[in-house]
Amino acid sequence: MQNRDLRTLREIARLGSFREAAERLNMTLSAVSMQMKALEAQLDGALFDRSTRPPRLTPLGRRVAEAADEVLAAEDRLRALAGPEAPxxxxxxxxxxxxxxxxxxxxxxxxxxxxxxxxxxxxxxxxxxxxxxxxxxxxxxxxxxxxxxxxxxxxxxxxxxxxxxxxxxxxxxxxxxxxxxxxxxxxxxxxxxxxxxxxxxxxxxxxxxxxxxxxxxxxxxxxxxxxxxxxxxxxxxxxxxxxxxxxxxxxxxxxxxxxxxxxxxxxxxxxxxxxxxxxxx
The missing domain is CATH 3.40.190.290 (D-Maltodextrin-Binding Protein; domain 2)
Structure with missing residues (x-):
């Protein structure tokens, strides 16, 4: 699992759309879709209900998106500690x-x-x-x-x-x-x-x-x-x-x-x- 996948998931959860998340992240729609399928395979669970258009987060997907916020916030804090302007x-x-x-x-x-x-x-x-x-x-x-x-x-x-x-x-x-x-x-x-x-x-x-x-x-x-x-x-x-x-x-x-x-x-x-x-x- 890579943090870039979690960042993509966070953007989809925030914007409610694969397409808008792809535009925001400067990615193709197919690349976003492949990232989410790979993330679902790694977690062994369905993060999206694809019977709707656009696909919507499942209850598990919402929980994973919330947890992703915590992981990414921790990553940002670590980068702040080690960056060139860090205290x-x-x-x-x-x-x-x-x-x-x-x-x-x-x-x-x-x-x-x-x-x-x-x-x-x-x-x-x-x-x-x-x-x-x-x-x-x-x-x-x-x-x-x-x-x-x-x-x-x-x-x-x-x-x-x-x-x-x-x-x-x-x-x-x-x-x-x-x-x-x-x-x-x-x-x-x-x-x-x-x-x-x-x-x-x-x-x-x-x-x-x-x-x-x-x-x-x-x-x-x-x-x-x-x-x-x-x-x-x-x-x-x-x-x-x-x-x-x-x-x-x-x-x-x-x-x-x-x-x-x-x-x-x-x-x-x-x-x-x-x-x-x-x-x-």
């Missing part, structure tokens, strides 16, 4: 650095449910370098990471946000150790590059931590000073002295060039609630 659809694997997930995920998931009803995302968190490598390997479809350079070969960076780094120091005169976000991570490398120009911080006793929440809690307790993106320091509950630095943290969406999510990167950036700019290698 993004499918199941995708998205990675996020933990420090950005709390900030971005709630609004993103709400936006996806509203604007991309045929799309699902399987989520995982990790370090920037690890996640970008998984995108390059094809193990992830995209990832939100801290950029520490240009995209890996075959990849693209879509800028999500640029956050200024802030030196945060608890009130008081006592020298304090430096709370360093793990320098093996994306944001940690950005901070380490800034420390190279700041001997007062570079040479201070150092405590290495790998969670923003832990660093902010230590800052609140007054046991150390730190450098973090301004937006992360907004979690602090206690006042601190803030000095804006020249360095910026760039949060990017990593995709592989030519993939479905790469073609949709600008829209994904909008769903993440930011304005995007693109760079690629």
């Amino acid at each position: 993004l659809a499918g199941r995708f694997r998205l990675g996020l650095v933990a420090s950005a997930s709390a900030r971005l995920l709630p609004d993103f998931l709400q936006s996806v449910a509203r604007d991309l009803p045929h799309t699902r995302f399987d989520l995982r968190t990790g370090l920037s370098e690890q996640l970008e490598g998984l995108v390059a390997e094809g193990a992830l479809d995209a990832a939100v990471v801290t950029a520490t350079g240009v995209a890996l070969g075959g990849g693209r960076h879509t800028l999500l946000a640029r956050d200024r780094l802030i030196l945060a120091v608890p009130p008081g005169e006592a020298p304090l150790p430096f709370l360093h976000f793990a320098p093996t991570t994306g944001i940690g490398r950005v901070i380490a590059a800034e420390l190279a120009h700041r001997p007062d911080l570079r040479d201070a006793p150092r405590i290495v931590l790998d969670h923003v929440e832990t660093i902010v809690a230590c800052l609140d307790a007054g046991v150390g000073r730190t450098v973090l993106p301004e937006i992360d320091l907004a979690r602090a509950r206690q006042p601190f002295d803030a000095t804006a630095l020249d360095a910026m943290r760039s949060l990017v969406l990593v995709t592989r060039i030519g993939t479905p999510l790469d073609a949709y990167a600008e829209r994904l950036a909008a769903l993440l609630g930011v304005r995007s700019a693109i760079s690629a290698t």
Whole structure:
């Protein structure tokens, strides 16, 4: 059974005439008649009462015509999912650095449910370098990471946000150790590059931590000073002295060039609630 036969049946049911259906479908009358006889043979039932002129649908024919409407509507929906103007659809694997997930995920998931009803995302968190490598390997479809350079070969960076780094120091005169976000991570490398120009911080006793929440809690307790993106320091509950630095943290969406999510990167950036700019290698 072919859907073109069902489309012909639908037109006959709508117009009440083989001849008019043939004209509508740009077919010959004999071709329409042969299609319907073939459909009846496949269904093993009479769809038309041919004792009348023109032939009329039998009760079975009317039920089949109604069911054909449902089948053809489903076909149209499938074509809409896959056509060149179709919205993004499918199941995708998205990675996020933990420090950005709390900030971005709630609004993103709400936006996806509203604007991309045929799309699902399987989520995982990790370090920037690890996640970008998984995108390059094809193990992830995209990832939100801290950029520490240009995209890996075959990849693209879509800028999500640029956050200024802030030196945060608890009130008081006592020298304090430096709370360093793990320098093996994306944001940690950005901070380490800034420390190279700041001997007062570079040479201070150092405590290495790998969670923003832990660093902010230590800052609140007054046991150390730190450098973090301004937006992360907004979690602090206690006042601190803030000095804006020249360095910026760039949060990017990593995709592989030519993939479905790469073609949709600008829209994904909008769903993440930011304005995007693109760079690629």
